[in-house]
Amino acid sequence: MKRYLIVLSLLVVAGTAAQAKEHPGKAYIEKNGYQGPATCEAGECHPGTAKAFLSTVHWKHASKVTNVENLDPGEEYGMKNRIYTMCNGNDTVNNLKEVPPNPKTGKTKFTGCNTCHPGDHLSDVGSTGKEAEAAIDCLLCHSSAYDYRLRKPFKDEKGRVVMGQDRSVKAAIAVGKPGVKNCMICHEAAGGGVLIKRGFSFTRETDAHAGKGMVCVDCHGAKDHKIPTGFDPNNWASDGVRVACADCHGEKPHADEDTNRHVARIACQTCHIPKTGGALAKDFTKWTQGEDGFFEPTTLRMEANETTPVYAWYGKTVRNEPHFIGPKGSRGDPGSRIYPFKIFEGKAYYDRKTGMLLSMDFAPPMANGDTLAGVASAAKTLGIREYDPAPGWQTVYFGSSHLVTKGKALSCANCHVPNGALNFKSLGYAEEEIRKLTSAALYFDKMAEKQKESW
Amino acid sequence: MKRFAIASMLFAVAVAASGFLSPGAASAEEIKLVGVITKIEIAGPDATTASATLKDNKTGELVTVIVNDDLTLDKFKDHRIVVGDEIRLKYEVKDGKNISRYFRKTAGC
Numbered sequence: 001m002k003r004y005l006i007v008l009s010l011l012v013v014a015g016t017a018a019q020a021k022e023h024p025g026k027a028y029i030e031k032n033g034y035q036g037p038a039t040c041e042a043g044e045c046h047p048g049t050a051k052a053f054l055s056t057v058h059w060k061h062a063s064k065v066t067n068v069e070n071l072d073p074g075e076e077y078g079m080k081n082r083i084y085t086m087c088n089g090n091d092t093v094n095n096l097k098e099v100p101p102n103p104k105t106g107k108t109k110f111t112g113c114n115t116c117h118p119g120d121h122l123s124d125v126g127s128t129g130k131e132a133e134a135a136i137d138c139l140l141c142h143s144s145a146y147d148y149r150l151r152k153p154f155k156d157e158k159g160r161v162v163m164g165q166d167r168s169v170k171a172a173i174a175v176g177k178p179g180v181k182n183c184m185i186c187h188e189a190a191g192g193g194v195l196i197k198r199g200f201s202f203t204r205e206t207d208a209h210a211g212k213g214m215v216c217v218d219c220h221g222a223k224d225h226k227i228p229t230g231f232d233p234n235n236w237a238s239d240g241v242r243v244a245c246a247d248c249h250g251e252k253p254h255a256d257e258d259t260n261r262h263v264a265r266i267a268c269q270t271c272h273i274p275k276t277g278g279a280l281a282k283d284f285t286k287w288t289q290g291e292d293g294f295f296e297p298t299t300l301r302m303e304a305n306e307t308t309p310v311y312a313w314y315g316k317t318v319r320n321e322p323h324f325i326g327p328k329g330s331r332g333d334p335g336s337r338i339y340p341f342k343i344f345e346g347k348a349y350y351d352r353k354t355g356m357l358l359s360m361d362f363a364p365p366m367a368n369g370d371t372l373a374g375v376a377s378a379a380k381t382l383g384i385r386e387y388d389p390a391p392g393w394q395t396v397y398f399g400s401s402h403l404v405t406k407g408k409a410l411s412c413a414n415c416h417v418p419n420g421a422l423n424f425k426s427l428g429y430a431e432e433e434i435r436k437l438t439s440a441a442l443y444f445d446k447m448a449e450k451q452k453e454s455w
Numbered sequence: 456m457k458r459f460a461i462a463s464m465l466f467a468v469a470v471a472a473s474g475f476l477s478p479g480a481a482s483a484e485e486i487k488l489v490g491v492i493t494k495i496e497i498a499g500p501d502a503t504t505a506s507a508t509l510k511d512n513k514t515g516e517l518v519t520v521i522v523n524d525d526l527t528l529d530k531f532k533d534h535r536i537v538v539g540d541e542i543r544l545k546y547e548v549k550d551g552k553n554i555s556r557y558f559r560k561t562a563g564c
Contacts, residue, residue, distance in 0.1 A: 111564075112564070113564055114564075115564040116564050145533070146533065147533065147534055148533055148534045148535045148537075149534040149537055181529065181533070181535070185535060186564075189560070189562070189563040189564060190563060190564060191563060191564075192563040192564070193559070193560070193561055193562065193563035194559040194560055194563065195559075196563055197563075201526075203526060290489070290512070290541075290561075291489060291512025291513055292491070292512060292541060296561075
């Protein structure tokens, strides 16, 4: 705990200092203008950074994946090529483009999974070389004065779809450590709208870390642009570096030893993230027409903190089957702990011939609701000539590692009661064990003492 | 009887004070709509409030709401939300003004 307080104090001091201190190079940029990564690399400021960035997940949208079943260890997986039912398209089949005109309105619009890629779309996901290096939009993540009006797709004189960037001097001289909005500009809108996929907002009201003034990169602190991530069963690509609560809080984060004993088998998130949010379910086989004439996958939305998680043993390896993506683990596995998950159900087309999930190009159904045309377009892109589409459901377990609370964390009486948050039977406990685990005898004296003190 | 009359009168006063007899003070109803922003008015980078006008997709009517929440204001200021964006809006009418309670872009990737 003491270590945590020291680290937190240092973070606050460092954060304040970082914000207060002007990033070097202001005079150079004002004199020479901003030419993208070349300016960042000028002199001895950040040499080689652009080339190195091209090997990260943020640029490649993929990486080798070692903890998920049924994958080719020689291949890279991620938003670039994954097929699942939160995002039934991916960068490959649902590449950023102008959708066909809507028959009702005649209007068209740009859409694609790679809208968030930090390039200019001419240099796209996984591209390499000098042109790709020059296309990196450093300021999108590093400027606090980015004009997001400029980050829009448009067609150039050759008819190519280009993603605009703000390369103004104003944006360039406001560079620094990424703030929450720099991350959220992409991460909050994933899955088809604000808070649809992950379902968490990172605000003072919704997260204890945000309440302390922390920003995303205080925990997800990058080295050489490799961003540490956790082990969300549905987030496969990683830069090979990881983040965990214990990195800051240690293995004995509580003053009370009985509570600390839980840490061996109960993940911090289980007690400290009692709610989840975001989309509950989606149907990619039936799209709903909006008043603007365009169609969207039919989606059941929930707010941040509006749904209750499901708890399961998780040893950081993932069961990956056509109709299920979720945690592997058991009570008998000493490496497993009980974690909370948001359960999402998605309906999409499967191939009767292979039993595998098919992906979708969103452009056709977005224009006219024809979902099978979207499947046909994706199949063409992937070189799949024969398939027999049939609707089916997939269950996906999303990790739940945000919306952290201290004050509303689960305590003894939330779990160790007959109708508690944890379903001990499904977690592998015997009837006799459950009787003991759900009895107030476990904590009666301690809680009675606390109750006395609090009044 | 007199005691009963006094008690009834006190009860009526209490009820009136709590708002039951005053329609103007009744709790505001939340109104929902999806529409496209036609105008955003914000008084500079330090503004703590803004107004946004949306064209209701269903009725075609223009609705102007007051936006007070910091997150949405910040999105107005750095143009993460701009004219032309489609918005999912919840608002309530308070003292004759439409106050935004939920202001989210419908689009995502």
